[in-house]
Amino acid sequence: MTRCWIVTEGLTGTENQCLGVAEALGVIPEIKRINLKQPWRTLSPWLGFEHAGIFTGDPITAPWPDLALCSGRKAIAAARYIRKASGGKTLVVQIQDPRVSPDQFDMVAVPAHDPTRGRNVIVTTGAPNRINKKTLDDAHGDFESLLSPLPAPRVAVMIGGTSKAYGMNDDVARTLAAQLKNLRDQGCGLMITASRRTGESQQAIIRDTLKDDPNVFFWDGTGPNPYLGFLAWADAVLVTADSVSMLSEAATAGKPVYIIPMAGGAPRIDALHQALIKHGAARMFEGKLDQWTYRPLNDAGIVALAIWNALKNPKKG
Incomplete structure (x- = not known):
């Protein structure tokens, strides 16, 4: 069974996006809610300062999972640390636009209205969620x-x-x-x-x-x-x-x-x-209602499929 972490600051919105993807994958995640010690909490994530001693909250330590779904500004440091500390064995996916280079993660999922693009960026219409x-x-x-x-x-x-x-x-x-x-x-x-x-x-x-x-x-x-x-x-x-x-x-x-x-x-x-x-x-909305049909969004499923393919075909050495 795929071992999965969800790593966030504990905000409901970001955590739910990750949970939606995990549920679409059919995995039961371990929730990791973290914070950063000062001065790292107020420093820009662009600085690349991550190391084991900067985190508070739930432990970010081995054994490393197969998959880490990370979301939120403070989780950027955790995502990069997990990727480095696991020796690349953990597939690290950043949900929401990190506003740093997507090359710092194995995969990034962003809605189309956010600007980040790249070879490992999955673009969805809206935000992944738990609706199914x-x-x-x-x-x-x-x-x-x-x-x-x-x-x-x-x-x-x-x-x-x-x-x-x-x-x-x-x-x-x-x-x-x-x-x-x-x-x-x-x-x-x-x-x-x-x-x-x-x-x-x-x-x-x-x-x-x-x-x-x-x-x-x-x-x-x-x-x-x-x-x-x-x-x-x-x-x-x-x-x-x-x-x-x-x-x-x-x-x-x-x-x-x-x-x-x-x-x-x-x-x-x-x-x-x-x-x-x-x-x-x-x-x-202009005050009146009509009825119509359309294909429901499935953004969590789109991200989950990309992750499933990546787990099925892991990076070589």
């Missing part, structure tokens, strides 16, 4: 009692928040709230979740517009997170423009995806929007 038929089927059953009473068509609404590139201000919230009210008035069931980045003011605007309606479920953060249930039960998914991960997951679920406009923007994430639109997965 089994996770959706399981979530459909787990949340049936909660979500089946809502009328169809059921619309999942995934709200992010202000980031470096995008703003979730009151004007954006008012526009979205009015559009959601219109969908509700047309008979749609709404399943809404906000993120930690969604401002209290913006949440209040949307909640107040849709309050006291049995056909609206706005998760309040208590009880099991219904996010996967929303994806499983949705007939359409609305996602704010800022979230690469939620857009990628919605497009992997194979449901019609609508991108909710926000203030601001960034060329990099705008490129993801255009890639999803070109793929047929997404359209910009």
Whole structure:
């Protein structure tokens, strides 16, 4: 059996990308959550300073695995150290753009909207994730009692928040709230979740517009997170423009995806929007719903296949 490590800083988003790839490979990974000692924590990963004494957290020591899936800025040092310390016996894969030369890894997986390219770079449409038929089927059953009473068509609404590139201000919230009210008035069931980045003011605007309606479920953060249930039960998914991960997951679920406009923007994430639109997965949200089909993304599977081929045909000496 292939021994696999997942090495990250412990951030949910980066770890989930690696877990999605591991699950697509059919391996059970050992999770390694690491940090760096000072001064290395604040130094640029371009400096190539990695050695055994700089890591804290879970041990990065022999015996070395067959495969290391690494993601995140601090994991760059661990990836390079594992590659060197294992004598090249570990296949080291960096998930997400490391913004250093891809030649420092055995393989790098990046979404198309990131610039890194090279002979060992696997390019995907969006971000690898854990969405697949089994996770959706399981979530459909787990949340049936909660979500089946809502009328169809059921619309999942995934709200992010202000980031470096995008703003979730009151004007954006008012526009979205009015559009959601219109969908509700047309008979749609709404399943809404906000993120930690969604401002209290913006949440209040949307909640107040849709309050006291049995056909609206706005998760309040208590009880099991219904996010996967929303994806499983949705007939359409609305996602704010800022979230690469939620857009990628919605497009992997194979449901019609609508991108909710926000203030601001960034060329990099705008490129993801255009890639999803070109793929047929997404359209910009203008207040109305349509139904269409497309081939769901399978970015974790694409990366997993490349890794499987590399493990099957290891580098010579």
